Amino acid sequence: MQIRAVVSEFLGTLLLVFFAVGSAVLGAEYIGTLGIALAFGFTLLALAYTLGPISGCHVNPAVTLGMLCARRIDVRTAVTYWVAQFLGGIVGAALLFLLAKQVPGLKTSGAFGSNGYDDRSAVGINLGGAFLAEVVLTFLLVFVVLGVTHRVAVTGFDGLPIGIALAVIHLVGIPLTGTSVNPARSLGPALFAGGAALSQLWLFIVAPLVGGVIAALVHRVTHPAGEERVIADQASAA
Incomplete structure (x- = not known):
C-alpha cells in the first residue's frame, strides 16, 4: 500500500469535516438545510476527483467496510484507511473548533455539527x-x-452520482439525526461537543457500518462480479 493513499484518506476526511460540517457550525442560519446538504455533496464531489485516483476517496469507514465486504480491498488496507479516516475526522473537527472559537458568541458545546436523536433531533x-x-x-x-x-x-464521471447521493441523503437526514452516514465525520465533532453527543455517538458509528455491510451484500446480488467484468471489457472495446 502506498503511503500517499493513506495520507489522501486522512486529508480527505479532514477536509470533509472541516468544510462540510463547518457549513453547519458556521453558516447554518445563512445557508439553511439545502446549503448544508450541498456543502456535503460538493465537498465529496471535489474530493472524489482529486483523491479518487490515489486512494479511491473513501473518506468514510462505512464506505471502506463496504469495499472490504465487496472484496475490492484487503483487510490490511481497510484497517489502515480506518485509522487515517478517524484521525482525519478528529483533526478536521479540531481545526473547525479553533476557527469557531474566533467567532464571538458562537456556541461550540452541545451541538457543534454532531449527530443525535430524541431531544437532539x-x-x-x-x-x-x-x-x-x-x-x-x-x-x-x-x-x-x-x-x-x-x-x-x-x-471518469463516477464522482458526480456519489456527490449527488450525499447531498440528497443530507436533505432527508438533517432533520432526522443531523446525518452521519460516516463514523469518522461523527466522531470528530462529538469529541468537541461533549455531553449527550458523546453518549449517543455509538449509534452513529454502528448504524452506518451496518448500512455499509448491507449495501455490499445487496450489491453482490445486483452487480455480480462476472457481470462487472463483462461491462468493463465492453467499455474497453468501445
Whole structure:
C-alpha cells in the first residue's frame, strides 16, 4: 500500500469535516438545510476527483467496510484507511473548533455539527428511528459508490452520482439525526461537543457500518462480479 493513499484518506476526511460540517457550525442560519446538504455533496464531489485516483476517496469507514465486504480491498488496507479516516475526522473537527472559537458568541458545546436523536433531533426521532434512518441513508451512499466504481479508484464521471447521493441523503437526514452516514465525520465533532453527543455517538458509528455491510451484500446480488467484468471489457472495446 502506498503511503500517499493513506495520507489522501486522512486529508480527505479532514477536509470533509472541516468544510462540510463547518457549513453547519458556521453558516447554518445563512445557508439553511439545502446549503448544508450541498456543502456535503460538493465537498465529496471535489474530493472524489482529486483523491479518487490515489486512494479511491473513501473518506468514510462505512464506505471502506463496504469495499472490504465487496472484496475490492484487503483487510490490511481497510484497517489502515480506518485509522487515517478517524484521525482525519478528529483533526478536521479540531481545526473547525479553533476557527469557531474566533467567532464571538458562537456556541461550540452541545451541538457543534454532531449527530443525535430524541431531544437532539430536529424532529425528535427516537433511538430506533435514528438507527433505521442511518442504516438506510448509509446503504444508499455505499450502494451508489459500489455501483459506479468497478475498481477501487473513482474515475471518469463516477464522482458526480456519489456527490449527488450525499447531498440528497443530507436533505432527508438533517432533520432526522443531523446525518452521519460516516463514523469518522461523527466522531470528530462529538469529541468537541461533549455531553449527550458523546453518549449517543455509538449509534452513529454502528448504524452506518451496518448500512455499509448491507449495501455490499445487496450489491453482490445486483452487480455480480462476472457481470462487472463483462461491462468493463465492453467499455474497453468501445
